[in-house]
Amino acid sequence: MDFSLSEEQLMIQQAAKDFAQSELMPGVIERDDSQTFPDELVRKMGELGFMGMMVNEKYGGSGLDTQAYVLAMEELSKVDASASVMVSVNNSLVCWGLETYGSEEQKQKYLTRLASGEIIGAFCLSEPEAGSDATSQKTTAIDKGDHYLLNGTKNWITNGGRAEVFLVIAQTHADKGHHGINALIVEKGTPGFEIGPKENKLGIRGSDTHSLLFNDVIVPKENRIGADGFGFKFAMKTLAGGRIGIAAQALGIAAGAYELALQYSKQRKAFGTEISNHQAIAFKLADMHTKIQAARLLVYQAASDKDNGNDYTLSGAMAKLYASDVAMETTVEAVQIHGGNGFVKDYHVERLMRDAKITQIYEGTSEIQKIVISRSIIKD
Numbered sequence: 489m490d491f492s493l494s495e496e497q498l499m500i501q502q503a504a505k506d507f508a509q510s511e512l513m514p515g516v517i518e519r520d521d522s523q524t525f526p527d528e529l530v531r532k533m534g535e536l537g538f539m540g541m542m543v544n545e546k547y548g549g550s551g552l553d554t555q556a557y558v559l560a561m562e563e564l565s566k567v568d569a570s571a572s573v574m575v576s577v578n579n580s581l582v583c584w585g586l587e588t589y590g591s592e593e594q595k596q597k598y599l600t601r602l603a604s605g606e607i608i609g610a611f612c613l614s615e616p617e618a619g620s621d622a623t624s625q626k627t628t629a630i631d632k633g634d635h636y637l638l639n640g641t642k643n644w645i646t647n648g649g650r651a652e653v654f655l656v657i658a659q660t661h662a663d664k665g666h667h668g669i670n671a672l673i674v675e676k677g678t679p680g681f682e683i684g685p686k687e688n689k690l691g692i693r694g695s696d697t698h699s700l701l702f703n704d705v706i707v708p709k710e711n712r713i714g715a716d717g718f719g720f721k722f723a724m725k726t727l728a729g730g731r732i733g734i735a736a737q738a739l740g741i742a743a744g745a746y747e748l749a750l751q752y753s754k755q756r757k758a759f760g761t762e763i764s765n766h767q768a769i770a771f772k773l774a775d776m777h778t779k780i781q782a783a784r785l786l787v788y789q790a791a792s793d794k795d796n797g798n799d800y801t802l803s804g805a806m807a808k809l810y811a812s813d814v815a816m817e818t819t820v821e822a823v824q825i826h827g828g829n830g831f832v833k834d835y836h837v838e839r840l841m842r843d844a845k846i847t848q849i850y851e852g853t854s855e856i857q858k859i860v861i862s863r864s865i866i867k868d
């Protein structure tokens with residue numbers, strides 16, 4: 489078993505680290521406060537190739553592997569998880585879904601612009617009454633011959649206000665259950681498509697999250713991804729890879745908080761010595777370091793499964809389940825190590841703690857990951 493990274497992977501890791509420190513760190517607290525993220529920063533992430541990392545170069549992507557992608561996700565997430573969720577959704581859900589299952593026309597029309605970061609995309613599965621229970625789609629896409637008529641509401645959509653292209657999951661044949669669901673590409677500005685107000689969130693506050701409303705929206709038939717009724721499988725297969733990206737995000741949040749806590753503990757003095765010399769703090773650091781490395785290995789294993797053509801549903805779910813728990817646990821401990829300073833925004837760890845929580849919720853809650861994992865191990 490070889491854990492070493494290639495020259496190219498190390499280069500991507502360093503590029504993401506440099507970008508995070510020089511471009512994402514300045515203003516990260518203000519962006520969290522104001523719930524904003526400048527277009528300029530998104531454009532820069534696109535220019536550096538972070539928005540279509542795994543997309544083939546012929547479609548404007550960087551042509552990298554999943555391992556390089558998770559390395560970049562970890563580094564970006566150490567500093568700004570609002571930036572990294574934009575990267576994750578655009579890469580693993582939107583670009584990967586289109587490249588793997590889209591038609592050549594769809595790739596030429598949408599993927600090339602999404603992969604270069606010229607525009608960004610959103611993945612629209614969740615609804616007011618269909619979050620974890622994703623087969624219960626209430627949004628309808630009625631077949632009208634040459635087009636679908638789309639009606640319904642989607643909730644908690646990442647990139648909702650910023651995206652130009654939306655992959656929308658909707659029910660076409662209610663009598664067929666999840667076999668009657670379709671995935672449609674919907675462009676911003678299509679008549680009847682309205683973007684609801686921005687959610688005021690606990691964490692990843694720089695990332696914009698919206699409800700979407702569809703009222704008799706006409707979507708051409710050529711915008712359906714895959715065969716009629718493939719939409720639910722499309723969503724599940726896409727999310728299986730998406731969960732590796734979110735696992736890497738959780739890992740980065742944990743590692744970012746740990747690095748800050750380690751540094752702080754070597755400077756802050758109490759009872760006549762640096763607090764890292766107190767066993768109460770040193771043992772916390774030991775636990776954090778060990779758990780982060782275990783999470784990292786699970787993330788790498790899932791990435792390696794995807795890169796080697798193995799099934800990654802189980803390894804991706806395990807990586808997300810574990811890394812998100814480690815993110816939550818580690819960030820809480822990082823605040824504790826910082827004491828009163830940890831409760832103050834300037835020290836970053838309270839923001840990382842708030843950001844960590846969503847990794848246990850989106851792209852399948854921890855409870856959903858346990859369903860996926862337990863079904864997989866019982867079936868084998």
Ligand code: CAA
Nearest residue numbers: 613614619620621622623646724725728801850851852856
């Ligand atoms: N790959 C391929 N097919 C899959 C699959 C996978 N990983 N997982 C399930 N399927 C298929 C099943 O084989 C089945 O198809 P068949 O009937 O043809 O065999 C079909 O999907 C339905 O599967 P189940 O019978 O297992 O369905 P279920 O109702 O028991 O639920 C579930 C399955 C795994 C719980 C699923 O509903 C689920 O993943 N829920 C969570 C949804 C989720 O992750 N939402 C996140 C929203 S997106 C987001 O957060 C993005 C963002 O903005 C950050």
